[in-house]
Amino acid sequence: MIFLNINNLNVSIDGKKIIDNFNLNINQGEIHAIMGPNGSGKSTLANVLAGNEDYEIISGKIIFKDHNLLDLNIEERAKLGIFLAFQYPVEIPGVNITPFLHASLNSKLKNQKKEEIDSLSFAKLLRKKAEELSISSDMLKRSINTGFSGGEKKRYEILQMSVLNPEFTIFDETDSGLDVDALKIVTEGINKFKNKNNSYLIITHYQKLLDYIKPDFVHVMRNGKIVKSGNISLASEIEKSGYKNF
Amino acid sequence: MNSETIKTLDNFSKDKYKYGFVTEIDSIRSKKGLNEETIKFISKQKNEPEWMLSWRLDCYKKWLKMPQPEWANLKIPDIDFQDIYYYSAPKSFKKKPKDLNEVDPKLIETYNKLGIPLEEQKVLAGVAVDAVFDSVSVATTYKGELEKLGIVFCSISEAVKTHPELVKKYLGSVIPPGDHSYSALNSAVFTDGSFVYIPENVKCPMELSTYFRINAEETGQFERTLIIADKGSYVSYLEGCTAPQRDSNQLHAANVELIALENAEIKYSTVQNWYPGDDEGKGGIYNFVTKRGLCKGKNSKISWTQVETGSAITWKYPSCILKGDNSIGEFYSVAITNNFQQADTGTKMTHIGKNTRSKIISKGISLGKSQNTYRGNVSFLRKADKARNYTQCDSLLVGNQCGAHTVPYIDSKNNSAIVEHEASTSKINEDQLYYCRQRGLSHEEAVSLIVNGFCKQVLQELPMEFAVEAQKLVAISLEGSVG
Numbered sequence: 001m002i003f004l005n006i007n008n009l010n011v012s013i014d015g016k017k018i019i020d021n022f023n024l025n026i027n028q029g030e031i032h033a034i035m036g037p038n039g040s041g042k043s044t045l046a047n048v049l050a051g052n053e054d055y056e057i058i059s060g061k062i063i064f065k066d067h068n069l070l071d072l073n074i075e076e077r078a079k080l081g082i083f084l085a086f087q088y089p090v091e092i093p094g095v096n097i098t099p100f101l102h103a104s105l106n107s108k109l110k111n112q113k114k115e116e117i118d119s120l121s122f123a124k125l126l127r128k129k130a131e132e133l134s135i136s137s138d139m140l141k142r143s144i145n146t147g148f149s150g151g152e153k154k155r156y157e158i159l160q161m162s163v164l165n166p167e168f169t170i171f172d173e174t175d176s177g178l179d180v181d182a183l184k185i186v187t188e189g190i191n192k193f194k195n196k197n198n199s200y201l202i203i204t205h206y207q208k209l210l211d212y213i214k215p216d217f218v219h220v221m222r223n224g225k226i227v228k229s230g231n232i233s234l235a236s237e238i239e240k241s242g243y244k245n246f
Numbered sequence: 247m248n249s250e251t252i253k254t255l256d257n258f259s260k261d262k263y264k265y266g267f268v269t270e271i272d273s274i275r276s277k278k279g280l281n282e283e284t285i286k287f288i289s290k291q292k293n294e295p296e297w298m299l300s301w302r303l304d305c306y307k308k309w310l311k312m313p314q315p316e317w318a319n320l321k322i323p324d325i326d327f328q329d330i331y332y333y334s335a336p337k338s339f340k341k342k343p344k345d346l347n348e349v350d351p352k353l354i355e356t357y358n359k360l361g362i363p364l365e366e367q368k369v370l371a372g373v374a375v376d377a378v379f380d381s382v383s384v385a386t387t388y389k390g391e392l393e394k395l396g397i398v399f400c401s402i403s404e405a406v407k408t409h410p411e412l413v414k415k416y417l418g419s420v421i422p423p424g425d426h427s428y429s430a431l432n433s434a435v436f437t438d439g440s441f442v443y444i445p446e447n448v449k450c451p452m453e454l455s456t457y458f459r460i461n462a463e464e465t466g467q468f469e470r471t472l473i474i475a476d477k478g479s480y481v482s483y484l485e486g487c488t489a490p491q492r493d494s495n496q497l498h499a500a501n502v503e504l505i506a507l508e509n510a511e512i513k514y515s516t517v518q519n520w521y522p523g524d525d526e527g528k529g530g531i532y533n534f535v536t537k538r539g540l541c542k543g544k545n546s547k548i549s550w551t552q553v554e555t556g557s558a559i560t561w562k563y564p565s566c567i568l569k570g571d572n573s574i575g576e577f578y579s580v581a582i583t584n585n586f587q588q589a590d591t592g593t594k595m596t597h598i599g600k601n602t603r604s605k606i607i608s609k610g611i612s613l614g615k616s617q618n619t620y621r622g623n624v625s626f627l628r629k630a631d632k633a634r635n636y637t638q639c640d641s642l643l644v645g646n647q648c649g650a651h652t653v654p655y656i657d658s659k660n661n662s663a664i665v666e667h668e669a670s671t672s673k674i675n676e677d678q679l680y681y682c683r684q685r686g687l688s689h690e691e692a693v694s695l696i697v698n699g700f701c702k703q704v705l706q707e708l709p710m711e712f713a714v715e716a717q718k719l720v721a722i723s724l725e726g727s728v729g
Contacts, residue, residue, distance in 0.1 A: 050684055051684075052680060073683075074680065074683040074684055075683045075684075075686050075687060075688055075689075078683065078684050078685060078686040079686045083684075084684050086681065086684075089681065090675070090677040090678050090680075090681045092678050092681070092682075092695075092696060092699055093699055093700070094698070094699030094700055094701070094702035094703070095695055095696065095698070095699035095702075099695075100682075100685070100687075100695065101685070103687055103691060103695075104685040104686045104687060105686075107686040107687060107688075107691075108686050111686075143699065160685065164685070164686075
């Protein structure tokens with residue numbers, strides 16, 4: 001089975017090319033990091049993988065678990081096991097996480113032809129996961145992301161990831177807007193829940209995040225394509241001398 | 247708005263009104279049209295005393311001289327008042343059945359189909375129901391139990407005979423028949439509705455509710471409800487409404503009067519789901535309703551909660567007259583319009599007494615080609631020292647062809663009055679939809695979730711038993727036009 005293969009992908013928005021002949025292969029259980037300066041197309045890649053409809057796919061192919069991903073819409077991809085931890089999680093006033101995530105998990109279970117989970121068992125599951133992430137029950141009662149601090153929002157994303165247990169998670173600049181303490185809490189959460197059957201794509205500007213989550217591969221992205229791939233030492237190189245050498 | 251959203255908006259399954267059936271039943275009708283004969287016919291059918299008939303005729307004379315109200319932001323086609331039947335009752339109702347065994351099984355089945363079982367063993371726990379079918383009350387449940395507490399819960403036709411002193415004293419005392427042409431019309435031809443009296447210091451132990459059903463064709467329904475809460479009492483009342491699906495328009499012109507005496511509290515909730523017309527704007531109910539509550543005594547409180555999803559045209563302003571010192575008026579509203587529906591709804595809070603307080607929370611959701619207007623009038627009279635009002639009205643637009651309008655009037659004759667007003671208009675947010683869909687919810691589920699979140703402040707004011715129903719209703723109303 002091909003887990004994730006991106007082949008000669010070209011993407012534009014408003015006529016401007018953002019992703020240019022992009023290629024990447026990720027196998028099950030691997031952690032990849034994509035680093036790059038602002039405007040290199042990193043976040044666009046994350047959103048194209050999730051199925052965001054604002055972009056125009058000019059050509060190329062994305063295969064995920066033997067499915068042609070570009071044929072599927074946002075929710076179909078999500079149900080297949082793609083999870084995007086957003087850079088800026090949006091506020092949804094009046095909507096509580098419990099029914100929201102319950103519906104979300106059930107739509108996934110239904111898609112896998114598995115038995116759906118009842119409200120009571122779900123509430124227990126959610127409480128347990130929240131405790132592991134030191135998310136207070138008070139925070140579970142609030143509307144999704146509404147009035148949350150940056151760190152709280154990111155922890156909420158990790159909580160959702162842990163409950164849905166997606167095969168492939170994309171972290172879109174999860175470190176942005178977090179101070180060192182918040183970053184530590186969030187990355188501890190990620191480490192607690194990451195497992196060998198699932199794969200991860202970490203998109204980041206800075207190397208700091210990669211001090212906490214060790215990737216198997218590091219790629220440098222510039223002008224819509226990968227210009228260099230290597231291991232964690234590549235990240236240290238960027239930390240020392242920036243992106244100008246790429 | 248991106249192409250996917252527009253596509254799903256267009257793709258709506260248009261025919262979701264599940265209460266559109268007709269009950270085949272023989273009925274007695276008045277002759278078509280409105281004149282003194284029609285009114286005498288109605289009064290005779292109801293075996294009314296002389297004073298009631300002469301009141302009706304006086305109101306009819308007033309109506310003849312009054313123009314139709316024109317200030318609402320609505321396009322109302324000319325209504326031919328001579329082309330309407332003003333009274334329709336199942337034939338078996340010549341005399342009101344004493345108990346359910348005497349009620350035509352077809353009627354019981356109708357209410358079962360609507361989810362309102364009338365048989366005592368099946369009745370909703372903790373909810374007493376008065377069921378009104380066209381122009382007559384079919385049955386009232388839990389009556390005996392309520393009587394033990396001295397609570398009167400019956401149809402208004404019955405109350406005219408059994409409690410004439412209360413009816414004479416309060417009928418038309420909050421909504422003067424000459425207020426506007428629909429209040430005069432209703433006063434002249436009102437057929438049925440509920441009457442509630444809660445004695446001093448009694449807290450009504452269950453929800454009282456009326457379920458209105460229009461069945462007969464070309465027939466108007468003229469509901470009249472009167473609720474009196476005596477000193478220190480409390481009652482929570484709920485009404486629901488449905489009608490068959492038809493191509494012609496039908497008129498529902500109701501008058502509802504509430505009176506709260508000293509330290510009394512009335513909570514009045516409405517879930518209005520009259521047939522809204524089809525997706526081309528054909529058919530549907532004209533819902534022209536006057537609802538007004540009088541906080542007559544000190545420290546009294548009246549609270550209106552409404553979820554308005556049906557009707558082709560809604561024209562409705564549940565209001566509070568805050569006469570008693572320290573009295574409180576509240577208005578919580580969700581109005582959803584879809585396809586070609588029009589709604590002009592809001593409230594009037596009239597502060598007369600000292601330290602009176604009012605609160606208005608209005609949530610309007612427009613979809614399809616509909617128009618949704620909030621209209622509010624908050625006034626402080628000269629003696630309303632230290633009175634306060636808080637108003638929040640939010641509008642949500644789904645799609646590009648609908649409209650939301652907010653028309654708040656504030657009028658203060660007292661310098662110490664405090665008014666706070668917050669308003670917002672927003673379009674359904676693509677980022678929110680993207681977020682929900684990324685978690686595996688369909689476009690439709692996402693919209694329903696976001697709209698329910700938007701209305702939450704109001705829906706949570708509904709009695710528990712109905713809050714869940716209302717949430718479902720919100721979801722169904724959206725299906726008519728949001729993918």
